[in-house]
Amino acid sequence: MISITVNGQHHDIDADPNMPLLWVLRDILGLTGTKFGCGAAQCGACTVHLNGEAVRSCVTKINRAAGQNIVTIEGLSDNNNHPLQLAWNEISVPQCGYCQSGQIMSAAVLLRENPNPTDQDIDDAMSGNICRCGTYQRIRSAIHKAAAMQPEGAKL
């Protein structure tokens, strides 16, 4: 049994210790908001927070997450009201939407570390996340908008 905390809830997981966190979340806990895109830490669709850090859950063995705190897209906010989620909705960022959980989870760490990111900061922090629909321009605008919504963020 491996104990993990996901979105504030404690779980005892009976699984191969080498199973990536991605498949534990999706197939065992039924949290399907975290997506499988490449299985090789190349696309960022599976990004979750492990003790507050953005990690690629497709290559993070469940063993490594033992006893730790995980937040997935389902647990990012209570009511889809994280500034990033609000900004994503206001700007209509998603097209197919498949990569967007990962985009938002990566952006959330960026905003926490850097409440007022420049375009270059966004390029650096978000270049690990692929969007095949090509929503990058809107992701950039939405991150700036979300930054402005935060109390400590700069106003647009």
Added chain:
Amino acid sequence: METNAISRRNFLRTSSLAGTALCLGFYFPANAKKEQLMSAATADQLGFEFNAWMRIDTDGKVTLTDHRAEMGQGSYQSVPQIIAEELEVDLKDVNIIFAIGDPTKYGSQITGGSSTIRGSYKRLLKLSATAREMLITAAAAKWNVAASECYAESGNVVHKPTGKKFHYGELVTDASKLTPPTEVKLKNIADYKLIRKPLNRMDTPMKTNGVAIFGLDKKVPGMVYAAVERSPRLRGKIKSFDDAAALKVPGVKQVFKIQMLVFNTTRDGVVVIADSTWAAMQGRKALHIEWDDTGFDHINTADIYKAHEELLQKEEGLSFKKQGDPDSILAKADKKIDVIYQTPYQAHAAMEPLNCVASYQPDKIEIWGPIQAPDWVQGDIAGKFKMPKEKVIVNMTFLGGGFGRKAFLDYTYEAVAISKEIGAPVQVVWTREDDIRQGPYRAGISYRGQGSLENGEISALKFKMAGQNIDHWNGPARGHANESTAEGFLKPYYDSIKNISFADVPYEMPLPNMWWRSVYASTNGFAYESFINEMAVLAGQDQLEFRRKYLKEERCQQLIDRLEEVSGWKSRKKNEGYGVAITECFDSTVGQVVKVSRKPDGKVKIDQVWAVMDCGWYVNPDIIRAQVEGSIVMALGAATIHEITFKDGLVEQHNFYDYLMPRMSDMPPVEVHIMENTADAGGVGEPGLPPFSPALTDAIYDLTGKRVRKLPFNMNTI
């Protein structure tokens, strides 16, 4: 007798609907030219299976059906946005469901060719206006007043003189018993409250909190997971396989051989069934398989393009279009060019890898998945598994991208075959490597352009293309030119250029290929519009002015004016490269101007892209802008970042580490403008793609004097 029995059964079922809901839909008879609009009650009288496109319940709840796949292009928003307009309901009061695959109820459902809106908007407007008029008629009868004194607004019918109103829910029982009127008046565009407005997409909230269900997220009771190791080469057979190690992987339940159908060929594979996706993937890795691939040519990419070039030099090919006598003019001309353009093979690489949930039962087959063509899947599965069509239920989930790949029938067939074998529901999950390495691909195509000038005017144009034809799976010999030979090329050129020809030089190759976003226009557009730019240079004329001279049609002239204005074309500065291209795709015309400059380190960068879209009648300008932005990113990747190559018959790329994608830092600023007119609707999801690469390479020529004729090319080494 039998007809009566069916009719009675329908009567019982639909009449229970008739009392409680107003349902309207269409019936598409297989052999009739025109569909019929009907209510549940009418369908019952005629003995038709009925499924409502729109349903209003007695509590006023409106349920609209999106008959097309939602793969990012916005049908989930634009179809309801059309219906709600004429029905006079607020979108927030509307519930949206995806249709199941059934062409007799929804007509064509194949979500391709940018056809969702252009193919059905007139029908949807009529459907919703009809329902509105039936509700008004029912209200007028209840009040005993003239229908002309009543109007509909926000889900109510209002009696104008008195201000009395009925909520739609209060009217559906009466309205459902009416015969739908054959003629209804549609609103004027000036009166639209929803259509042509940049409304936020209703699927966004569920795509920002993990709630949206994509194919891979679908779970059904008793479902197991499957991973399949398929032959790395098409037509590969299994010589032998050893499953001992795979069966030892914890969670693995079963291993067996399967055959997937790829067009008219087959591909062998070994299936691993397990209790989780991960266990199935681990089991798959533990398999030892010996392949027999003697049935397949061991192809190399360089040989493909060498063969294209030889064909283009030697063969005249199959004529697609010819006017005047370009050959004799070219032979005599002094001022002429003769060049080759080449475009690469491309994978679709949708973010959601292929997957499908299938449940085979002796009397019923049900499928859930990211499916672009539920009607085709229904027909395909019914035929191959000898099941009546109505017993094959194809459910669409949200699609994590499609781009043409998810309109193919291999993965759905394979999932049903696996479910049948194990006697349980199963989810088959493809990996990114499967997605990149198995195809089908956009075919790489080579073009030869020949053109001549006389007194600064184009005297002749001659184009030939050589590459695999998507149709070649339908039979060994075609005998006629690819019908898409000139796709992308603007038709008004034919009026102003007297001597012009297009030919297709057949080139056969057993690599699996199929449509990829914007299909042939994605490669044709690069060749033909690059060539127009080269002719402008040869003539010593401005590329935009040159086009203005040849594209005399009014909408083209307006588009050119707009492009010139928004891009600041005339006020370009020294050390800035400007390029332009205009292409047609699925009844829409898009022009793009790309501006490039050199960075301090000497590398070329894209400063800005301006796009002007003329798609005629449209629904949601923000979705159009988003689609053009995305099309440009996809074109950027295909022009400058990735390609599929073959060595010894094997694909050389594997995953996003060697099939690279444009990323945030590659994104140029994109500005999209939409032409305002009321011509018939054109496509939106694809037409923004083809003009980008010729506009980009033209801008690079303008800046550097280097003409790029082979894609992809490296921006860093220009």
